Amino acid sequence: MTAATAGVEKSRAWVYIPLTMMALFYLIPMFVMLNTGFKSFDEVSLATMWNLPSGLSLDNFREAWEALRPNVWNSFKIVIPAATISSFLGSINGYVLSKWKFRGANVVFPLLLFGMFIPYQSILIPLVQVVSWIGLAGSTWALVLVHVIYGIPITTLIFRNYFAALPESLIEAAKVDGAGIWQVYSRILLPLSIPAFVVVYIWQFTAAWNDFLFAVLLTSTDNWPVTVALNNMAGSQIIAWNVQMAGSFLAALPTLLIYIFLGRYFLRGMMTGALKE
Amino acid sequence: MTTTAAAPTPDITDRPPKRKRFHIEHWWGVLWVLPSLLAVMIFVYGFIGWTARVSVSKWKGLQSDYTFVGGENFTNLASDKRFEIDVVNTAIFTVVFVVGCLVIGLGLAILLDKGIRAEGFYRSLFLFPMAISFIVTGVVWRWLMNPAQGDRLSGLNLLFDNLGLDFLVNSWHATPTWGIAAVALPAVWQMSGYTMALYLAGLRAVPEALREAARVDGATEFQVYRQVIMPLLWPVTLSALIILGHSSLKVFDLIIAIAGKQVALDVPAVYMWTTTFDGFYFGRGAAIGIVLLVSVAVLVIPYLWYSLRQEAET
Numbered sequence: 001m002t003a004a005t006a007g008v009e010k011s012r013a014w015v016y017i018p019l020t021m022m023a024l025f026y027l028i029p030m031f032v033m034l035n036t037g038f039k040s041f042d043e044v045s046l047a048t049m050w051n052l053p054s055g056l057s058l059d060n061f062r063e064a065w066e067a068l069r070p071n072v073w074n075s076f077k078i079v080i081p082a083a084t085i086s087s088f089l090g091s092i093n094g095y096v097l098s099k100w101k102f103r104g105a106n107v108v109f110p111l112l113l114f115g116m117f118i119p120y121q122s123i124l125i126p127l128v129q130v131v132s133w134i135g136l137a138g139s140t141w142a143l144v145l146v147h148v149i150y151g152i153p154i155t156t157l158i159f160r161n162y163f164a165a166l167p168e169s170l171i172e173a174a175k176v177d178g179a180g181i182w183q184v185y186s187r188i189l190l191p192l193s194i195p196a197f198v199v200v201y202i203w204q205f206t207a208a209w210n211d212f213l214f215a216v217l218l219t220s221t222d223n224w225p226v227t228v229a230l231n232n233m234a235g236s237q238i239i240a241w242n243v244q245m246a247g248s249f250l251a252a253l254p255t256l257l258i259y260i261f262l263g264r265y266f267l268r269g270m271m272t273g274a275l276k277e
Numbered sequence: 278m279t280t281t282a283a284a285p286t287p288d289i290t291d292r293p294p295k296r297k298r299f300h301i302e303h304w305w306g307v308l309w310v311l312p313s314l315l316a317v318m319i320f321v322y323g324f325i326g327w328t329a330r331v332s333v334s335k336w337k338g339l340q341s342d343y344t345f346v347g348g349e350n351f352t353n354l355a356s357d358k359r360f361e362i363d364v365v366n367t368a369i370f371t372v373v374f375v376v377g378c379l380v381i382g383l384g385l386a387i388l389l390d391k392g393i394r395a396e397g398f399y400r401s402l403f404l405f406p407m408a409i410s411f412i413v414t415g416v417v418w419r420w421l422m423n424p425a426q427g428d429r430l431s432g433l434n435l436l437f438d439n440l441g442l443d444f445l446v447n448s449w450h451a452t453p454t455w456g457i458a459a460v461a462l463p464a465v466w467q468m469s470g471y472t473m474a475l476y477l478a479g480l481r482a483v484p485e486a487l488r489e490a491a492r493v494d495g496a497t498e499f500q501v502y503r504q505v506i507m508p509l510l511w512p513v514t515l516s517a518l519i520i521l522g523h524s525s526l527k528v529f530d531l532i533i534a535i536a537g538k539q540v541a542l543d544v545p546a547v548y549m550w551t552t553t554f555d556g557f558y559f560g561r562g563a564a565i566g567i568v569l570l571v572s573v574a575v576l577v578i579p580y581l582w583y584s585l586r587q588e589a590e591t
Contacts, residue, residue, distance in 0.1 A: 012391045019388050022381075023402050026466065028433075029417045046423070046431035050439065093313050102306040106589075108314060110581055115321040117577040119527045121549040122570035123324035125331055125563055128554075130324075149320045152313045181305045210410030212530040217554070227412040231534055234416040241420055252413045259408035263401055270407065270471060271478065274520050 037061055037246035044242040064247035067239070070222075071229035072250070075209055077140045078225055082147035083204040086155045089148065090200050091193060094159020095185055099171055109160070116153035116273075120213055131218055138220035146218065147208040154207075155200045158272045162196035163189060195265070202262055203269035206255045226251045325570065331563035338557050350564035360565075363545045366457040370544065371525040373458045377465035378521050379514065382472025387502070389473070390480045400477070403470035411467070415534020418463040422449035422535075450536060457542055460535050464528065472517050479513035480506065519580045523573050545569055 036049060040057035096102070097109050127146070128137075136142040166189070174184050212227045219225065224232070230251045234244050259266055332351070335344040354360045385403055389396050406414065423432040426448070430438055437445040449459040483506055491505045529546040536542035538551050545565050553562025 012393060015388050015391045015393055016395075019385070019393075019399050022385060023399060026402055026406065026470070029406075029414070029421065029466070032421060033417055046429070047435070049420075049431055050436055089313055093310050096306045096309045100306040100309075102303040105306070108310070110585055111322075112313070112317055113581060113585075114574075114577070115317050117523055117573055117581075118321060118325070119546065119566070119569040119573050121527075121529075121546050121562075122328050122566035123321065124328075124549075124566065125553060125559060126324040126327040127320070149316045152317055156313070181309070206408060210412070212410065212412050212533070227410050227530075230416060231412050234419070234534065235537065244416055245420070248413045248416045252409045255408045255410070256405065259405055263404070266408065267404065267474060270474065274475060274516050 033245045033249040033252075036242045037064075037249055039242065041242075044240070046241070060242050060246035061250065063243045064250055067233060067243070068226055068229055068247055068250055071224050071226040074140055074219075074223055075225040075227075075254075078143045078147070078215075079205050079208040082144045082151070082208045083201050085144070085148045086151040086204040087197050087200045089152060090155025090159045091190070091197065092185075093152065093156040094161075094163050094196075095189055096181075097156065098160045098163040099166075099168075099184070099189070100181055109156075112153050112156055114153070115150065116157070120150070124213075124217060128217060137218070138223060140219065140223050140225075142218040143208070143211070143214055143225070146214050147204065147211065151204050151207065154269075154273060155204065158200050158203070158269060159193065159196050161272060162193060162199075166192065198262065199265045199269045199272075202258050202266055203273075205258065206266070209255050328563045328566050328570075331559055332567045334560050334563075336559040336563075337561075341559070346560070350560045351568070353561065354564055354568065359540060359543060359548060360545070362540065363543050363548050365454075366542065366544050367526065369455065369457050370461045370464075370528065371522060373461035374464045374468070374525045375518065375521045377461065378469045378472040379517060381465065381469040382517065383476050383510075385469070385473040386476035386480055389477055400474070403473055405470070406467040407471055409467070411464075411530035412534045414463050414467055415531045418466075419535045422459055422462070424448040424451035450542060453541070457544075460532060460542060461525075463535070464525070464531055468521060468524075472521065475513050475517050476510065479510045483509050516580075519576055523576050526569060526572055526576075 032049065035053065036044065037060045038056050038058075039053040039060065040055070041059050043053060043057075044060075093112070097105055131137050131142045131145070136145060170188060171184055174188055179187065209225075210227065211225070212231065215225045215228045216231075219228065230244075230247055233239050233247055330343065333345060333347060333349075334342060335346050336342045385399075389400060393399075421432040423434065424447075425431060426434075426446075430446070434446045434449075437443065447459075448456075450456040452459065487505055487509075488501055491501045496504065527546055528544055529550070532542060532544055532547050538547060538555075546569065549562050549565035549569070552558045552565070
């Protein structure tokens, strides 16, 4: 048996060749970002962009960080409240729509879900006006509001699927003991839903961190998150491409770290997004 | 609190007490989801209706103007040269992006499904671009796809040149008409890992016994895939098509980061933006928004309906 498996393993060795070639292709942009980032200013030249740096210099990262620091901070000011509020809203909605269904819940849910697919160009004009009416125009809070609201469909979906998979008996027992909607939620489902919270939190964190469309529309220059600032930096003639590379890496770092350490949960959120479990 | 509802009630006609209890729970449930429901009703459906209203108005300039003009903004779009470019670009982008993601995604999934040891490592590697924003992707790929020729060769062109693959040197997104296909490459880089994950999940759901049976019947490995596995993967392909197709209709950030707002690489989402917020043609911008919405809805609504019905059956 073991000999047979070893044989199979050996006959599959060719698989590593295309896989490794594809892996190299996937890593090219990472390589360029880091390779350029670590070069010193006098070493940087487009003609030698594929050569390795002679030493590890932090010049590029330092300059990019100086330029993007306020924007990184703005991004955190948007992303943390947005992801936190979204998680709780999604949790409550998912709970009611799976375990405390009311008549019409089966109509409400698809209506909510559709909101996740709309092209935002179809709501931008009213959005700008409403955001300015409620006095949030230009501020980071406008983006918190937007990410919370347009995050409702996906966060509700993730929690609903998670709760729907929990056995009904869990709740029935508590109901027999006289627990109401709040007790069932707070004593039974909330403590059980930590994994769903992680999935939703990192999903919303990533979505809000990576957003550009809403940010460029709704924030003033001082409140730009890092995506808008980076795009602006890349469009300017003054800032050299090597600093742009280092800046890109800095802008990608928080979500990359999340992916590296919590990738499993990230993947689960992605699969739910395709309505697949 | 009454506990009657929890007790098994074999008799369906035993309705009144159950109904009363359901009634209270019903309202609590509604109350809990009400804030979200209202928010979505206003910010999604209300705003769509509002945009639809703007799309049939004369509104042009900073001052809002809701004078009704019927379908004028839409008929103008139909004869708009720039919108024509947008439609062609979207078509090219969609084909390159969707076909690229499906082929690479399926290929990688089949390779990873061979039961190799380093599967987890490769899988994570193919998926990581998903965590990065389109802006970062765009900024980096803009340098990789630098179209400069001759002595100023750089990026991937320089790499091709160094590796002796001169025939691959090209002018990327600066190529007339087909430039948008180059813009789809970073999008493929970013989303093919996701397609792989969808296919991999699909492959894992194919029972081993089915493959064995086909092999016993003398099918070659290729035939097993063609005749046994591929038909079973249709639902996955359909999901991937819908998800990728609808996101290519919406593409915005990537275009802005790579191409800025140049007309040659324009798409409807960018046109909507520039005409509305740079040019103040609100009526036309709203019309583009509605056209985009309808195209997405045509793809997504049947899919949503199908997914939810299937879920209800299981």
